[in-house]
Amino acid sequence: MILCVLFTNRAGNVLLERFHGLPAEERLHWRSFLVKLTAENLKTARDDEVFVASHKSVFIVYTVIGDICIFAVGKEVYDELALMEVLNAVTSSVKEVCRKDPSERLFLEKYGKVCLCLDEIISQGALEHTDKDRIRRLTRLKPLAE
């Protein structure tokens, strides 16, 4: 299950998040845990460098593109490598929506579209689409295959 996908800026402020299957009181812990990871690692990170962390049986994979840090938290079938698939889908879609590595402003401008993409990538705690063309088609309500 994908427990959480979280977008923050480089300063660690949450811009967009989707939780699944986490009680509300644990979300705060996860947020601060993730943000702390950022503070330690992402300052000097290259774009597209993927980081990994774990906590008990939960996996965390995160990366930074432009000004935006993206985290994916999962368990069970969504181990670090599956989360990498999730993260790849998310970053490629975000890049496509923003047409480049997003600055914070650009990301916020495209906020709605990012939400729609995320809706296609993750559905109720499971990975749905990974192919950015398919995602684009679906966010425009076009048929998957024609």
Place this chain on the structure above:
Amino acid sequence: MAQEPGASLMDLITSDPPPPGNPTFPPLGKPERSSKNVPPRKSNVQMTPELLSSIKTSVPGKTGLGLPKQKKPVSYSHLARSLQELSTSADQKAAAKQLVHQVFPKLAVYSSVDPSLAPALLALHKSSEDRSVLRYVYYFFARLLAESGAQGVTSGGGLPTPNWDALADLNLAGGTVVTRAEVVPQIIAQLTAEAAMSDPLLHPRRIAALKALSFAPTSSNDVLANLYGIVFGILDKVADAGKLKRKKGMFGRQSVDKESALRSNLQYAALSTLRRLPLDSGNPAFLHRAVQGIACADPVGVRHALSVVTELATKDTTAVAMAVAKVSLNGGSLQEVLQIHDVLARVYLARLCYILSRAKVLDERPEVRTQFTTILYQLLLDPSERVCFEAVSCILGKFDASESLEDRAVGWVLLTTAILKFPEPPSLPAKDSSGAAGKDGATKEGIPPRGPKDRQAPRPRRPQPLIKLVMRRLEAALRSSSRPVLHGAVRIVQELGKSRASAVAIRGYTVDEMAQQDESMINPTADAMKGEDEAGDAEAGHRRTVSVSAGGKESIASMVASLVEGVRTTTACECVYVRAAAIKALIWMQSPYEPVEELKAIVNGELADPNWPSALLNDILLTLHARFKATPEMAVILLDISRLFATKVPGKIDSDVLQLLWKTCLVGSGPDGKHNALEAVTVVLDLPPPQPLQMVGGRATERADPKSAIALQRLVQAAVWFLGENANYAAGEYAWESATSPSTALMMLDGDKMVAAASSRNPTLAGAITRLQRCAISGSWEVRIIAAQALVTVAIRSGEPYRIQIYEFMHTLAQGRTREKVVGAEATNGEDQGASGTGLSSIIAPMLRVLDEIYKGQDQFVKDTREHDNAKREWSDDDLKKLYDTHEKLLDLVSLYCFVPRSKYLPLGPTSAKLINLYRNEHRIDASAGYNDPAVATGISDLLDYGARGGGVQYPPVNIETGDDLNVTSEWGNNQPGVDRVNAFMKGGGTDAPEDDAEEEEEARPSISYDDMWAKTLLDGSDSSDDEGGSSGSSSPTSAASSRHGSTRFPGGLFTGGQASRREDPFKYPSTATSGMKDMSTKSESPKTSGRKFTTSARNDSMNSDSTTRDSPRMSFDAGSDDRQEPQFGKALYDFTAGGDEELNLTAGEELEIEYEVDGWFMVKKKRPGRDGKSQGLVPVLYVS
């Protein structure tokens, strides 16, 4: 950046771009910081419903695409109003544009969707033709439906919103508010109608509607029935029409005609929805359609189908096996999945094949089973690491963490012996075998085929031993630069180690046997090829085998060694999580017969790194536990490693877990290892005493870290206590086991010679005593107290000359003080430093008295015996009674300090046994009954008997909670927090959120999503205390375990060693001791108190510290039985098999009445007698909730 304190995400989205001189946009840091001090909910609270409609924060709007230079409203009410207005004119292009670019994106920022927006959305859904508008409408519908299932709990993210449902209930905003209960059925109805439409032109909308509908709470039967109806409607239609053209879908989108595309789209949507519906495992249609879905042309559809089928397979393996077998014939859809461009689809394929390959129903159809195993093995060559690793885990027998040790052992055997034989390709070239071998070389080099396309041209392949494929793949992954891949690879190595350990433990594999396996592994390869391939091929194969085994010496051992080398190199990764996983893998790959130096060096180096989070370090400690469980022979090695943790990072590790490790390893290390095990613990004592400016962990950065200094001190205390409690066990020295009387010759020696003689007789015990003595003199004050207690424990339990040695030592401490007193009696300033400044004399005095009493009693007994002998007089009943009373009195005294088996312990010496038994027999006193102390009669004496019985100390490789005949935890005192943690770790659980360090917590929290809290504040108005969810301080005296025991505590004296300590966290010692010492120091301030009197009063004080006044120790036991608590009720957590007559068999889940607790055992009563007819008896505390 000067940002208004109230600025929010919305302001950022809508505010003007920063001025040209300011290229970077101001980060959210400022509002974030303000919200740290002033919680955002406070500002949100002001957004009461009335305000909500009146807020008009007209922040300048961002230039919209359609409406240039126009200022846009951003308040929620404005957005809502715009939506209402625009929904009526949705057919106009401008309106649609404004919706898509201005209104919807901003509404998406809010963390939940207001149900009162639903009418406008429903109107848009009906009237709008614009696909972008509609896509947003479905998005909001889905969110509304999802939130309705969670009763207004938001999915999180974005700006906090009020609890709309609560607002609607209050109905403060007048008639415009629409309740969720009203709109949700409308939305569902509209979506259902749309999802059922079969107009091909509208099918994208249909799919979107179906998806949104699947967010509806499935608790409602109507919704479920509707969804099932739609899904199966689609699947039936697709299946009927699709039979002829199934193949077409496989070759990409281009070649597919419109009709097939439509079908595949619909089938995908239906399968995706099917996966979210509850499993209907008994339903053949459900299974049939799901299995059919494996042939879906859409890769994501295939993934969903496989996931559903896999889940079904765990429930009803037989039915699924039969259904899938039909489609899995060579070249069937399962084989096709191998080529599908979807990683997770292939992951589910691996799982499915694993489950099915073990299905019993396939015993009669080996060809089908081979099909599944072959596919599983083929997945080892998958280009994606995720898929390959899943296949490896499955082969190793690791599946959803519920597998048995037997599964794992079988997994290892399979991995090391199985051969991947590629299925016959449809068109066999049958020529050019040398060319094929050359191509095959690429695979042999460990370079997997790059992509599915590479494998499209089928070619004959040589059978490959699985182990080689896996090892090469893992080694390649370990060279990867991607951290997740590294992490995944070392995790798989861990699993390899686990399976290997299970194989060794269960199947009794040894290193030699593995070498033999190597032979058999290589030979069948050649045989198989001889049998199946043409002669030339076999020749080549044979040559290869020979060259491989001669040149590369490719034994399993060597492959494993080179893999381990690869893991070692990953410890150079800069990511601490990868390094942690690598160390865990190394611990699992460590064999008990190999030198451990390298691993120790790695761990040592890692621990010097201050960046390690303590959670990770504890994880490694827990891994040591798990490793020990799997291979008890490794006790000493593991202790050796754990000692690095204790010495390097005492402040970061959980001392409960460490202590439990000590205990289990000590018990498990067997007779030979006990000495080493104890040594590993005592090394902690050699750590420098904690000082404010001490260097801990050899790092200057950790200087003056009070936390770790305190932790180190606690650890030392725990070690000292542990040493005292367990020295006798480890040394196998018990006073009651030596049949000979205290050797007078030995006792006549002077001190030095006595020590020398003692240490030659039992170096383990002598060493422990020496350590404790050193601690009693030179440790910190808290440590000295515990050392004294530990010493008296050892003195009481040991025979001579150890007892006299300790007695002498203690006497020296106390004597020094007395002498001082004599000299400066008049000049004392009221401070009592005690002997040599240890401050221990007041604590030692009562201990000395007990030993005094014992020796006095022994002297008297010797005298009496001699008198009787000289007078040739039989012992009269009165004499015997006197003797017996002395015996009992001493027993009671001794029991105040530590546990001794009352039935066996002979304070008057071994020679008294005969007379005591005589008296007991005459008066029918049941020796084992003691004073209502059944634990002493059973559990403890049994425990202490282990050494005597010989054998049985071997710790079986079972989980701690299921160990039947040898339950370490219950015997070795309770360590509930530690046990809990270990058990949780073993089960592989733990998805709870990471705990934060207290001081960093507030800082790290982002401000924007206090949604839930705000809603709470709004609703109940009570102070919304931030619930942190459970305390983390397990080693604090107030932890759950301690308080639990506290309630049932035996009223024992302060320095009564055993009774309390056995059951309690040893860390309670310092606190109780401290209070005791305070009492004493107040007393000692009175200058008139004479030494002797003082010690007595101190002793009384100490004995009364639990506010139970009593005059004699005997009373304490009576008090103990009178003071019993009201009966408590509990439930059996695990099965327990009674080990003695007093014990009671338990079945997990049984209701029990707990009568009282003694020494880690509950006396319980069952509601109904068990199968053995017993309804009352003793069970270990840990087995009862």
